[in-house]
Amino acid sequence: MHGTIPLVRTARPSGRPFAGDTLVVASHNTGKVREIADLLAPFGLTRVVSAGELGLPEPEETGASFAANAELKALAAARASGHPALADDSGLEVVALEGAPGIYSARWAGPDRDFGRAMERVRSELGSGRDRRANFACALSLAWPDGHVDTFEGRVYGDIVWPPRGDRGFGYDPIFQPDGHAVTFAEMDPADKHAISHRAEAFRLLVAACFDPATG
Numbered sequence: 442m443h444g445t446i447p448l449v450r451t452a453r454p455s456g457r458p459f460a461g462d463t464l465v466v467a468s469h470n471t472g473k474v475r476e477i478a479d480l481l482a483p484f485g486l487t488r489v490v491s492a493g494e495l496g497l498p499e500p501e502e503t504g505a506s507f508a509a510n511a512e513l514k515a516l517a518a519a520r521a522s523g524h525p526a527l528a529d530d531s532g533l534e535v536v537a538l539e540g541a542p543g544i545y546s547a548r549w550a551g552p553d554r555d556f557g558r559a560m561e562r563v564r565s566e567l568g569s570g571r572d573r574r575a576n577f578a579c580a581l582s583l584a585w586p587d588g589h590v591d592t593f594e595g596r597v598y599g600d601i602v603w604p605p606r607g608d609r610g611f612g613y614d615p616i617f618q619p620d621g622h623a624v625t626f627a628e629m630d631p632a633d634k635h636a637i638s639h640r641a642e643a644f645r646l647l648v649a650a651c652f653d654p655a656t657g
């Protein structure tokens with residue numbers, strides 16, 4: 442099982458699995474890269490390298506949807522590196538804020554990625570409103586150097602809580618309490634987050650479509 446990456450292409454389900462030994466995780470967010478590495482770990486991939494480690498530039502996220510941004514990040518990394526690349530575009534959608542911050546979730550944290558400030562902005566825009574419903578969304582795109590790309594989406598639903606609780610996870614995790622749980626994502630064991638998260642759901646769809654069952 443070690444030695445090659447068990448990837449196949451959805452457009453050619455009978456095509457041969459990818460025989461290279463490197464998958465690029467096209468993200469510059471260390472929290473995300475850690476979670477994606479956890480999700481990939483059971484598959485025995487030989488080499489998983491992040492876009493940051495390869496010194497790849499961070500493309501401008503000009504897309505109007507999570508899927509469009511995931512695709513442009515994955516394609517940029519696949520073309521620049523010559524390896525298949527997996528990108529994640531994700532964010533927090535707050536119902537009472539008409540889905541904001543959504544695709545602007547990273548940008549709400551400013552250039553210094555201050556999520557204390559981003560979480561404060563969610564709280565202040567919600568004000569005293571009673572509707573605390575929210576979800577995280579994640580689009581995962583797997584792109585190939587020739588431009589082929591497949592995209593999968595996941596969501597997890599819950600409530601915004603205040604004050605923030607917990608110091609695990611990353612981003613908006615301290616203010617998101619998933620349905621059916623009394624703790625925030627930032628208070629959970631990473632394995633428990635992976636059992637229900639938006640990222641894990643998108644990853645399950647990716648595995649079902651793009652991992653060769655003979656080797657994966």
Ligand SMILES: O=c1nc[nH]c2c1ncn2[C@H]1C[C@H](O)[C@@H](COP(=O)(O)OP(=O)(O)OP(=O)(O)O)O1
Nearest residue numbers: 468469470529530531532533546547611612613614
């Ligand atoms: O599980 C999560 N738990 C908490 N917060 C999360 C999560 N998933 C996404 N988020 C928030 C924070 C992140 O910064 C933003 C995604 O923005 P997004 O552009 O996709 O990622 P990014 O700029 O941080 O890294 P990169 O584009 O290099 O992958 O949404």
Ligand SMILES: [Mg+2]
Nearest residue numbers: 469502530547
């Ligand atoms: Mg980004």
